[in-house]
Amino acid sequence: MKIALVGNPNVGKSTVFNALTGSNQQVGNWAGKTVERKTGIIRRDNLDIELVDLPGTYSLTAYTQEEIVTRQYILREKPDVVMAMVDASNIERNLYLVLQILELAPRVVIGLNMMDLAKSSGIILNATELAKALNVSVVEIVAAKGIGIDKFLSEAVRVGLLQKDPLVHQVPYPSELEEKIRAMENLLKDTSWASLYPLRWLALKRLERDPEIGQEWQSVSAPESSKDKKRDSCCDSGDALNYKLKKIIELPGNDLLRSYEEEGWTRDHFEMAFADAKYNYISQILPRFLTQEDLRKPSLTDSLDRWILSPIWGYPIMILVLALVFWASFIASAPLGEAVSQGMALAADFLVNLLQWSHAPTFLMSLVRDGIFAGVGAVLAFVPQIAIFFAFFSFLQDSGYLARAAFLGDRLMQLMGLHGKSFFSLVSSFGCNVPGIMATRTLEDPKDRLITMLLNPLIPCVPRLGVMSAVVAAFFPGTRGAMIMLSLLLISMLLVMISALFMRRVVDQRERSAFVMELPLYHLPTLRNVLWPTWHKTYTFLKRAWTFILAASVVVWLLSSFPQGVPMDSTWAGKMGEWLEFIGKPLGFDWKIMVAIVFGFTAKETTLSTLGILYGVAADASQSIAQAMTGAMSPLKAYTFLVVYMLYIPCLASVVTTYKESGSLRWTAFGIAYNLILSFIIGWIIFHGGQALGFQ
Amino acid sequence: MERSLGELKPGERACVARINGGGALRRRMMDMGIVPGVELEVVRCAPMGGPLQIRLKGYYLAMRRGECAKIVVSGEQRVAIKHTLASR
Ligand SMILES: Nc1nc2c(ncn2[C@@H]2O[C@H](COP(=O)(O)OP(=O)(O)OP(=O)(O)O)[C@@H](O)[C@H]2O)c(=O)[nH]1
Ligand SMILES: [Mg+2]
Numbered sequence: 001m002k003i004a005l006v007g008n009p010n011v012g013k014s015t016v017f018n019a020l021t022g023s024n025q026q027v028g029n030w031a032g033k034t035v036e037r038k039t040g041i042i043r044r045d046n047l048d049i050e051l052v053d054l055p056g057t058y059s060l061t062a063y064t065q066e067e068i069v070t071r072q073y074i075l076r077e078k079p080d081v082v083m084a085m086v087d088a089s090n091i092e093r094n095l096y097l098v099l100q101i102l103e104l105a106p107r108v109v110i111g112l113n114m115m116d117l118a119k120s121s122g123i124i125l126n127a128t129e130l131a132k133a134l135n136v137s138v139v140e141i142v143a144a145k146g147i148g149i150d151k152f153l154s155e156a157v158r159v160g161l162l163q164k165d166p167l168v169h170q171v172p173y174p175s176e177l178e179e180k181i182r183a184m185e186n187l188l189k190d191t192s193w194a195s196l197y198p199l200r201w202l203a204l205k206r207l208e209r210d211p212e213i214g215q216e217w218q219s220v221s222a223p224e225s226s227k228d229k230k231r232d233s234c235c236d237s238g239d240a241l242n243y244k245l246k247k248i249i250e251l252p253g254n255d256l257l258r259s260y261e262e263e264g265w266t267r268d269h270f271e272m273a274f275a276d277a278k279y280n281y282i283s284q285i286l287p288r289f290l291t292q293e294d295l296r297k298p299s300l301t302d303s304l305d306r307w308i309l310s311p312i313w314g315y316p317i318m319i320l321v322l323a324l325v326f327w328a329s330f331i332a333s334a335p336l337g338e339a340v341s342q343g344m345a346l347a348a349d350f351l352v353n354l355l356q357w358s359h360a361p362t363f364l365m366s367l368v369r370d371g372i373f374a375g376v377g378a379v380l381a382f383v384p385q386i387a388i389f390f391a392f393f394s395f396l397q398d399s400g401y402l403a404r405a406a407f408l409g410d411r412l413m414q415l416m417g418l419h420g421k422s423f424f425s426l427v428s429s430f431g432c433n434v435p436g437i438m439a440t441r442t443l444e445d446p447k448d449r450l451i452t453m454l455l456n457p458l459i460p461c462v463p464r465l466g467v468m469s470a471v472v473a474a475f476f477p478g479t480r481g482a483m484i485m486l487s488l489l490l491i492s493m494l495l496v497m498i499s500a501l502f503m504r505r506v507v508d509q510r511e512r513s514a515f516v517m518e519l520p521l522y523h524l525p526t527l528r529n530v531l532w533p534t535w536h537k538t539y540t541f542l543k544r545a546w547t548f549i550l551a552a553s554v555v556v557w558l559l560s561s562f563p564q565g566v567p568m569d570s571t572w573a574g575k576m577g578e579w580l581e582f583i584g585k586p587l588g589f590d591w592k593i594m595v596a597i598v599f600g601f602t603a604k605e606t607t608l609s610t611l612g613i614l615y616g617v618a619a620d621a622s623q624s625i626a627q628a629m630t631g632a633m634s635p636l637k638a639y640t641f642l643v644v645y646m647l648y649i650p651c652l653a654s655v656v657t658t659y660k661e662s663g664s665l666r667w668t669a670f671g672i673a674y675n676l677i678l679s680f681i682i683g684w685i686i687f688h689g690g691q692a693l694g695f696q
Numbered sequence: 697m698e699r700s701l702g703e704l705k706p707g708e709r710a711c712v713a714r715i716n717g718g719g720a721l722r723r724r725m726m727d728m729g730i731v732p733g734v735e736l737e738v739v740r741c742a743p744m745g746g747p748l749q750i751r752l753k754g755y756y757l758a759m760r761r762g763e764c765a766k767i768v769v770s771g772e773q774r775v776a777i778k779h780t781l782a783s784r
Contacts, residue, residue, distance in 0.1 A: 058727035063720050090755040093729040268718050275726040279734075301756075311743040407758045411746035420747070420760070444720065514721050514763050515747060516728060519756035 007085030009056025375553025375609030382466030398525035457650030
């Protein structure tokens with residue numbers, strides 16, 4: 001049995017999905033987190049159920065990328081039952097989508113979620129009355145606390161097993177409209193499409209001139225999706241959805257539509273009339289199941305917003321919040337990182353001693369000490385940073401603050417000619433560029449989408465920030481380090497702004513795009529929603545360290561230790577560096593840095609592990625990579641390295657995602673070239689500018 | 697008296713008379729519940745020409761000034777309408 005979770009954005013669909021399937025879909029308090037469908041299999045009473053989590057949508061006349069996914073799924077895959085999730089605290093608008101669903105699919109169960117929020121804001125809902133009004137079963141749930149979820153599913157299964165489609169109450173349209181619908185129904189009832197969809201829905205869509213009606217699609221599985229997961233599991237994006245056009249059927253009714261148009265009933269007119277009728281119907285039935293307590297007290301959201309969105313205090317608060325997040329994750333976490341380093345050094349010592357004792361060959365000892373522990377150990381040192389960052393980030397996004405930050409940041413986005421929703425994409429990129437690029441799907445305009453996609457790599461992700469903070473800590477100890485980090489973040493932000501304007505030119509975007517976004521109610525994040533993503537991200541990072549980074553470390557160690565017995569710059573790595581040196585020369589980089597930067601393309605952390613190996617940091621020595629580097633580089637060179645490293649190229653995973661999302665090799669190549677050239681130019685300016693100013 | 701939504705001051709309420717312009721934006725607004733007859737309230741404006749925070753049907757919406765200019769509202773207040781949620 002196929003069951004689909006459908007509903008407005010941010011009503012708790014993924015929360016229910018996670019609870020039922022035990023998976024880990026992104027949850028947060030802003031609209032548009034899920035951008036691809038995700039399937040989970042559950043067994044219930046000897047029945048295999050395919051539960052599908054879909055992106056939230058405001059209507060079934062979808063036009064943004066992620067909404068199209070939902071519409072296509074319902075239209076083409078035809079789930080047996082639709083679990084229609086509704087936000088009880090915002091039921092009036094939520095029911096609009098429910099009415100649309102009911103016109104298309106009769107087997108529906110309504111899940112009345114967020115009952116706790118509704119109650120605390122003085123809304124009393126009578127589920128039985130709502131069920132009676134629409135003739136659909138209704139289940140009350142509080143998904144965040146796991147209340148009612150099981151009942152929701154069993155009700156859906158029950159409806160799915162019914163012999164006959166239940167008779168739901170249809171929206172009554174005004175008689176003038178009803179006549180036109182009936183005339184259209186008569187024309188369509190003998191077509192092959194009438195056997196696929198409810199006749200009334202077909203007629204409505206035909207009157208609205210829905211472009212998809214009359215086309216037949218066939219789903220083709222996406223073979224890459226399983227490979228994707230292996231490539232980078234930190235950026236699990238769900239299943240891709242692909243269809244092929246099978247054929248186009250000529251549907252009758254064109255003459256009728258023309259004659260209506262002459263009477264003034266254009267497509268827009270029909271759409272408006274249908275929407276109007278639905279909203280009218282909702283306000284008619286609303287009093288039957290909703291009573292509003294007249295609380296005088298302003299709600300929590302009202303009082304918080306008075307400060308957080310205040311024209312005066314809003315921005316200082318936002319800066320404070322951001323500063324806190326970055327301070328806690330990249331500066332305050334330093335002792336923890338050091339503890340991990342020391343732990344690794346002890347472990348390396350122990351292992352090497354063990355090897356010595358067992359008379360293992362020296363190259364094996366070198367591999368363990370100079371390859372594995374120097375490489376992987378360096379990367380593991382910023383596990384605390386990753387954990388702390390994601391804990392804060394999850395808290396912010398699950399509380400509802402992120403949507404407020406988008407509201408406040410929108411002025412800046414406008415200045416850059418960007419869409420307000422680009423903000424979410426760019427902020428997500430701090431976690432990892434891949435979900436950031438995926439999040440561009442919520443943008444309606446394809447050009448806006450492309451611009452945002454190309455900007456994403458300029459945002460340093462946490463692993464990149466981790467590497468940077470390790471280098472900063474060595475070269476610029478104390479409070480100077482914080483200032484240096486801040487200056488780097490400012491450079492990145494400035495470049496995002498300038499690049500945005502530049503990309504608008506390149507992409508030839510002249511339109512100023514629209515921005516209509518819901519501001520959700522605040523609520524206290526659940527422990528699960530904060531700790532689970534934090535653990536998940538940390539775990540995938542750890543996994544990458546002991547698989548991918550380990551392999552890369554071994555490769556780099558091999559390259560840098562063979563042929564054996566020669567000095568470092570005549571090894572294979574040294575030879576490789578020699579070819580690259582001419583690129584690095586204008587920036588003052590030696591060959592080791594160039595090799596590390598090139599390896600960083602596979603995954604950004606590799607740069608640090610490579611540096612660790614190339615600078616010969618023996619893990620048993622008390623000296624860290626950064627300390628070894630301080631001997632080899634001046635602070636100015638280090639700063640240039642930091643800037644270039646922050647900007648130079650997105651990692652392999654983000655390049656692949658850019659290609660998949662843009663569907664264009666040309667734009668992907670353009671993005672890479674842009675980053676490379678930009679980082680080189682900025683690096684050159686900083687290095688030579690710094691020298692001219694007398695910095696070392 | 698007809699004005700655009702962008703001309704309302706924070707705290708003011710008005711009813712939607714019509715939405716200028718067509719296409720995707722108007723449809724989006726319809727999906728969000730902005731149809732003729734609905735009462736809107738401007739809660740606050742972000743400074744320096746930033747977006748507006750609007751309340752309707754018991755929930756909050758952020759909208760840029762450009763979009764607000766397309767929504768024509770009529771000044772007369774329908775006092776009888778009671779908001780759900782947050783309107784207190
Ligand atoms: N107070 C409260 N919050 C809830 C409840 N159910 C879910 N939430 C919260 O609502 C927010 C949205 O939940 P999601 O599951 O991400 O919503 P979604 O419908 O998948 O959203 P999109 O993927 O963006 O369409 C999260 O912050 C949840 O923690 C509930 O019953 N009560
Ligand atoms: Mg979701």
